[in-house]
Amino acid sequence: MNGIIGISDIEAAARLIAGHVVRTPTLASTGLSELLGVPVTAKLELLQRTGSFKARGATAKLLSLSEAERAAGVVAVSGGNHGIALAVMAAALDVKATVVMPRTAPARSIALVEAAGASVRRTGGMDSAFALVPRLRDEGLTLVHPFDDPVVIAGQGTAGLELAEDADDLTDVLVSIGGGGLIAGVAAALRARRPGVRVWGVETAGAQAMSEALAAGGPLPVEVSSIVTTLSAPSVSRLTYDHAAALVEEVLVVPDREAVRGSLEFAEHAKVWAEPAAGCLLPAARQVRERVGDGARIGLVVCGGNVTHREIAEWTERFGLG
Incomplete structure (x- = not known):
């Protein structure tokens, strides 16, 4: 195993x-x-x-980051709950967050992510959302993956x-x-x-x-x-x-x-x-x-x-x- x-x-x-x-x-x-x-x-x-x-995993990841990583900010891909969790917990820990969300994401989820202070990037679907991540990582953001x-x-x-x-x-x-x-x-x-x-x-x-x-x-x-x-x-x-x-x-x-x-x-x-x-x-x-x-x-x-x-x-x- x-x-x-x-x-x-x-x-x-x-x-x-x-x-x-x-x-x-x-x-x-x-x-x-x-x-x-x-x-x-x-x-x-x-x-x-x-x-x-989702708040559990997001918090564990945020607290495991170095000071430099936290200062640079984090990025996540989410259809809803992971993005909400990351946005809220990142705000609580004073970390800047970007959440990439497909257009199928519920409007309430998008609103909650934005209300928490995270930046939202919209894409067509989950495939294109994940495809955007490498470019954001190149900009210095740390990926908080929802499961991998x-x-x-x-x-x-x-x-x-x-x-x-x-x-x-x-x-x-x-x-x-x-x-x-x-x-x-x-x-x-x-x-x-x-x-x-x-x-x-x-x-x-x-x-x-x-x-x-x-x-x-x-x-x-x-x-x-x-x-x-x-x-x-x-x-x-x-x-x-x-x-x-x-x-x-x-x-x-x-x-x-x-x-x-x-x-x-x-x-x-x-x-x-x-x-x-x-x-x-x-x-x-x-x-x-x-x-x-x-x-x-x-x-x-x-x-x-x-x-x-x-x-x-x-x-x-x-x-x-x-």
Whole structure:
């Protein structure tokens, strides 16, 4: 398992970011347990600073930079949550940030990045957004990659470390996948602290970078068409692929419609406002529950809540979920 993030790296990241990010609640959910028919525990990363787990990795990376790097500034590519996290945490640490965002990024996400004081560069799509990064790095900016960085992965893994400490009876943990940074870190933490727990990845149809990579035997470019822009990475990295191949049970793919339905179910049954990138966990959890049976004890890493009521209403109508 060469290149796999070690528990010591995740523990070091936890010490580094302590006081800068929230130790989010890990709670048993009566409503979700009744919905799925087995005990369900939710790690509420939507209550993290900036509304998603991304604050963990961004903070870890920013605090690992040299004084010269911090003075020169940082750059990130993001469809939403990573950019928001970097912009807010960079402002808190007095680091100048530039965020490259595709035109498909939600207007609210762009507004939040700008409100935090970061410079926004708009591009056509995620491919062109990533293509702009080398030029910005040539200008002296340090890239804070959303997932292809061991420091960022270790930072995201602190969510898994907390989950392992706060919920000790889980059999199966489900984690959403965009580029794979969150599941890489969470799986590494759980493998070390709770080696008997199975970790399942979840993607939406049209944002299948990891499942296609696993089928192909390595990362490759994928066509992105999902409405779930926060999961729409154009490819995973070799680093996140290696973690998934070594540590993840399977990657499940659910339709956009079911991801939106999951967001509605989170609101109704768990009383939390989850974006579809987290909503996709519930239809996948049903699949896991069917496979594992009544003995399942399910953990859900509820990755973020950065979605507007208008977006949820539009998708609800579009998919006939009213």
